[in-house]
Amino acid sequence: MRSGDRAVVLRRALPRDAGAAADVWLRSFAAALPAVVRPRSDAEVHAYFRHVLVPLRETWVAAAGGDVVGVMVLEGEELAQLYLAPEWRGRGIGDRFVALAKERSPAGLSLWTFQVNGPAHRFYERHGFTAVQWTDGSGNEEREPDVRYAWRP
Template identity: 75%
Template sequence: MSTEVTVALRRAAAPDAAAAADVWLRSFTAALPTVVRPHSDDAVRAYIRDVVVPLHETWVAEAGGAIVGLMVLDGELLSQLYLDPRWRGHGIGDRFMSLAKGRRPGGLTLWTFQVNKPAHRFYERHGFSAVEYTDGRDNEEREPDVRYAWQPGAQG
């Protein structure tokens, strides 16, 4: 990817849902190859179109007219943060994290799978701390996960 391309963060609108779902699908597949998805691609697309974009604070990263990232805030929960695999390492995740902290200055929580070590490093670099580990019995994937929390005044 060219570093010359400007990446804009903006609130998602209904027409962004399909492209945002495609980013989610590509990112999940690349980052979590051992995690079994409980829903089909079409079900993921419908969920993002019918629930995520219209009902949650959904942000997208756009570069060169294409959606390359997705972030969803649901109260203090950072419920989604996905980047197109080709756009990892370009600072978009850092920008999303700054935006999330600015939008939720009282603190944030999130869940990620225990197998997703790159995500652990990313969140810890941004001042999040692991506060709970589970065996996955409460998530649809039945995959062991970890809850992270960030509090203002913490590093990051």
């Protein structure tokens, strides 16, 4: 964290965090993947966070003061979501989320990211993940070519 930043705490998401976590996801997706067409409306993304991710999945948030600035979702050994508010990138929060994910799943992790997301590839490779599968995107809702990464200790 840079000096002057508010302290960032990683904690399990609470029901009251669902809206803010969805907003982080929407803003981050738009900033990082402007050419990828989202198949779900903003309202559908908010409903998914409110009814599925926060209550039924292992969802974590990065909180700075009262603001949610990042979100991570684990589903067993799958790192299903990791998104940061664009203005909070480059401050070590993603590194902390990955360390937490590895701690929570010490036998290994896997994840999917879009092939067009070069910064995500570099980020995960820096954390020891290896690309293990490339697809044409026919298996995801966005119909966007993606890559599966795996980390094994």
